[in-house]
Amino acid sequence: MNFGREVLPYGIFSTTDRGRRVGVAVDDGVLDLAEVFGEDFAVPSLNHLMARGRDHWRDVRSRVQGIVDRPLLRTSDVRLHVPFEVADFVDFYAFEHHATNLGRLFRPEAEPLLPNWRHLPVGYHGRAGTVVVSGTDIRRPLGLRSPGPTYGPSVKLDVEVEVGFVVGTPSSLGTAVRTEDFEQHVFGIVLVNDWSARDIQAFEYVPLGPFLGKSFATSISPWVVPLEALDRVPAPPQSPEPADYLRVSDDWALDLTLELSLNGEVISRPPFAVMYWTAPQLLAHMTANGASLRTGDLFASGTVSGEGVHERGSLIELTWNGSQSVAGRTFLENGDEVSISALTASGHALGRVTGRIMEPLGPLAR
Amino acid sequence: MNFGREVLPYGIFSTTDRGRRVGVAVDDGVLDLAEVFGEDFAVPSLNHLMARGRDHWRDVRSRVQGIVDRPLLRTSDVRLHVPFEVADFVDFYAFEHHATNLGRLFRPEAEPLLPNWRHLPVGYHGRAGTVVVSGTDIRRPLGLRSPGPTYGPSVKLDVEVEVGFVVGTPSSLGTAVRTEDFEQHVFGIVLVNDWSARDIQAFEYVPLGPFLGKSFATSISPWVVPLEALDRVPAPPQSPEPADYLRVSDDWALDLTLELSLNGEVISRPPFAVMYWTAPQLLAHMTANGASLRTGDLFASGTVSGEGVHERGSLIELTWNGSQSVAGRTFLENGDEVSISALTASGHALGRVTGRIMEPLGPLAR
Numbered sequence: 001m002n003f004g005r006e007v008l009p010y011g012i013f014s015t016t017d018r019g020r021r022v023g024v025a026v027d028d029g030v031l032d033l034a035e036v037f038g039e040d041f042a043v044p045s046l047n048h049l050m051a052r053g054r055d056h057w058r059d060v061r062s063r064v065q066g067i068v069d070r071p072l073l074r075t076s077d078v079r080l081h082v083p084f085e086v087a088d089f090v091d092f093y094a095f096e097h098h099a100t101n102l103g104r105l106f107r108p109e110a111e112p113l114l115p116n117w118r119h120l121p122v123g124y125h126g127r128a129g130t131v132v133v134s135g136t137d138i139r140r141p142l143g144l145r146s147p148g149p150t151y152g153p154s155v156k157l158d159v160e161v162e163v164g165f166v167v168g169t170p171s172s173l174g175t176a177v178r179t180e181d182f183e184q185h186v187f188g189i190v191l192v193n194d195w196s197a198r199d200i201q202a203f204e205y206v207p208l209g210p211f212l213g214k215s216f217a218t219s220i221s222p223w224v225v226p227l228e229a230l231d232r233v234p235a236p237p238q239s240p241e242p243a244d245y246l247r248v249s250d251d252w253a254l255d256l257t258l259e260l261s262l263n264g265e266v267i268s269r270p271p272f273a274v275m276y277w278t279a280p281q282l283l284a285h286m287t288a289n290g291a292s293l294r295t296g297d298l299f300a301s302g303t304v305s306g307e308g309v310h311e312r313g314s315l316i317e318l319t320w321n322g323s324q325s326v327a328g329r330t331f332l333e334n335g336d337e338v339s340i341s342a343l344t345a346s347g348h349a350l351g352r353v354t355g356r357i358m359e360p361l362g363p364l365a366r
Numbered sequence: 367m368n369f370g371r372e373v374l375p376y377g378i379f380s381t382t383d384r385g386r387r388v389g390v391a392v393d394d395g396v397l398d399l400a401e402v403f404g405e406d407f408a409v410p411s412l413n414h415l416m417a418r419g420r421d422h423w424r425d426v427r428s429r430v431q432g433i434v435d436r437p438l439l440r441t442s443d444v445r446l447h448v449p450f451e452v453a454d455f456v457d458f459y460a461f462e463h464h465a466t467n468l469g470r471l472f473r474p475e476a477e478p479l480l481p482n483w484r485h486l487p488v489g490y491h492g493r494a495g496t497v498v499v500s501g502t503d504i505r506r507p508l509g510l511r512s513p514g515p516t517y518g519p520s521v522k523l524d525v526e527v528e529v530g531f532v533v534g535t536p537s538s539l540g541t542a543v544r545t546e547d548f549e550q551h552v553f554g555i556v557l558v559n560d561w562s563a564r565d566i567q568a569f570e571y572v573p574l575g576p577f578l579g580k581s582f583a584t585s586i587s588p589w590v591v592p593l594e595a596l597d598r599v600p601a602p603p604q605s606p607e608p609a610d611y612l613r614v615s616d617d618w619a620l621d622l623t624l625e626l627s628l629n630g631e632v633i634s635r636p637p638f639a640v641m642y643w644t645a646p647q648l649l650a651h652m653t654a655n656g657a658s659l660r661t662g663d664l665f666a667s668g669t670v671s672g673e674g675v676h677e678r679g680s681l682i683e684l685t686w687n688g689s690q691s692v693a694g695r696t697f698l699e700n701g702d703e704v705s706i707s708a709l710t711a712s713g714h715a716l717g718r719v720t721g722r723i724m725e726p727l728g729p730l731a732r
Contacts, residue, residue, distance in 0.1 A: 088495045093574060106573075114572050120510050124574040125491040125581070129454045129660045130539060139540040141655035144486050144609060151609045173496060173583070174505040174727050200655065206480050207472075208459060208490040209575020215491070216655040217539070243510060243517045289507035289566065289582040290727065294495045361540050361656065 009223035013078040020044035029072025046084040050168035051295040080222035087294035092123040094277040098305035121277035127215035134353040141216040146203035154197035157332040160303040161313035162192035167297035177287040182280035191221040221351040255345040270304035270313040375589035379444040386410035395438025412450040416534035417661040446588035453660035458489040460643040464671035487643035493581035500719040507582040512569035520563035523698040526669040527679030528558035533663035543653040548646035557587040557719040587717040621711040636670035636679040
């Protein structure tokens with residue numbers, strides 16, 4: 001992947017002779033920031049950089065822009081790691097077409113959107129400890145599956161194309177973060193594949209929400225794209241008008257096009273700019289009750305789905321719960337390779353997150 | 367509180383002239399382990415001790431038992447901190463009477479227990495970053511409240527009496543932890559008050575579960591009681607027989623009596639030994655899909671409620687959703703002080719978790 005010189009995303013890499021440290025992706029190579037800027041960047045996560053706040057982020061980015069002509073490491077010579085220590089992981093449900101599609105599939109006789117959906121960004125906490133970096137193999141989970149229940153390997157293993165926002169600057173317990181303070185807190189974005197076992201999820205999720213159907217793994221891209229590198233467009237209209245704490249003076253969206261590939265074949269191009277609840281609204285909502293932010297908090301958009309059939313960000317939508325096949329699949333089979341990538345509207349690459357499905361380990365191999 | 371010399375729980379304390387370090391509660395004082403055992407215990411969390419595994423835990427406990435006659439610090443001279451770095455926080459729903467009571471209150475026309483409840487321990491992830499130590503003031507959260515929704519301070523602020531299990535030894539991604547390996551992984555227990563804003567929760571919780579109604583704060587006791595200090599009794603029977611991965615050869619429960627006080631008046635004594643899903647089953651379930659454990663993972667029982675009216679572990683149950691008052695309250699008012707304590711069957715104190723309700727900070731004080 002060629003990142004060019006506009007995006008300049010940050011990651012954590014190591015080589016055979018260099019321990020984990022901060023790197024920047026430039027063109028098709030990697031710039032070793034520890035080599036240029038010293039020991040502050042010879043660290044195993046971006047948390048230290050992210051915790052220092054927006055002025056520092058701008059300063060570092062501007063210094064990086066001045067050294068992009070230096071010699072680069074070849075991507076094939078570096079190993080990429082989870083780029084930051086994930087504090088809390090929250091997953092939202094902010095795309096209207098996704099929520100509507102899932103409502104139709106799971107509750108065919110009812111209104112597809114639940115009554116709360118247009119009043120607040122519905123979300124929940126996921127498992128931070130099982131966030132893995134792109135390229136990590138994904139074991140098919142076992143569990144009690146719907147209908148039944150019967151116990152066994154999930155037979156409805158799915159992907160969810162998402163974008164995740166990474167918190168740099170923390171906030172205090174008891175204080176809400178306003179929508180207009182978004183840029184003070186959010187460092188950048190990663191691409192997210194929120195793997196989902198639909199049959200496990202369907203049986204377990206009432207009344208406390210998804211648990212084992214999601215917690216086995218969440219893959220993220222190794223490169224964190226600074227917010228500053230991203231193009232903005234106006235956000236879609238909202239009706240009814242949201243509560244005060246969710247109002248935004250400047251209702252921007254990020255104009256990204258995502259691409260979902262299965263075994264090398266592009267099966268969907270979900271459009272990110274149509275997200276109903278904007279990223280500043282997600283942040284304001286998450287803290288509206290006084291919940292604090294920590295450096296490394298990750299909050300994701302929820303599945304990105306547009307109106308079109310080929311704009312859906314999950315197999316359950318693309319195959320309409322397995323009633324038709326896409327690229328020869330209804331849900332994922334062992335050995336399948338999934339890749340999510342993204343481009344800015346101006347065509348800059350923003351990274352990729354990949355993963356391959358492995359057969360389950362026998363949990364009862366007693 | 368006098369802990370005696372049988373329990374010997376671990377905590378993190380500091381004094382005016384000693385930085386954070388590991389202490390053990392002995393009688394009504396605190397033993398400074400860094401002073402006796404050296405620098406390994408001059409650390410700001412128990413994670414290092416907990417990560418070293420069961421043989422080490424036993425060794426340290428046995429060494430502590432040999433030095434309980436040394437001079438102690440006075441409890442009034444130490445400050446107690448969150449005792450470990452919370453990795454992921456999972457909250458279960460493992461008490462039949464609690465799940466039944468909430469089903470009757472929220473879905474009066476339907477079967478109180480949902481179809482999945484007797485097949486698996488229902489649970490979800492909470493916010494690890496807002497776990498606070500006993501004594502921390504709790505700001506009343508604001509949010510969109512049911513019915514309506516209207517935006518404002520929660521008017522149904524509640525407590526949940528729970529017991530939390532603290533993971534020491536981690537596990538690998540893709541591998542399930544068996545019920546019989548519970549003692550290899552779980553270091554000890556804390557008391558938990560899972561504060562809940564029922565009106566916020568009621569509006570937001572479909573379909574992804576509780577979020578802001580819970581994430582504003584969860585209080586835990588400062589002392590972690592080692593598993594070894596706790597008395598066991600047989601667990602209650604289960605029907606239908608659970609799936610293989612949830613079967614236990616040795617179905618023990620912990621015989622604790624909890625006590626819930628509101629402004630100094632005891633309002634409930636929830637019995638812990640009646641927990642339907644046992645602690646080893648909770649652990650096995652949480653990892654059955656291959657999710658890994660980290661040192662510092664906290665998984666809580668869910669609200670402890672027995673059959674009796676005075677054995678219920680939340681105000682929504684004790685006041686039947688505000689239809690009658692208990693200790694002059696339906697739900698919590700500003701200034702109210704809540705305390706949860708526990709005793710073993712043999713009468714040993716296991717600690718206390720307290721918190722006082724403060725008025726909300728205006729989140730829109732722009």
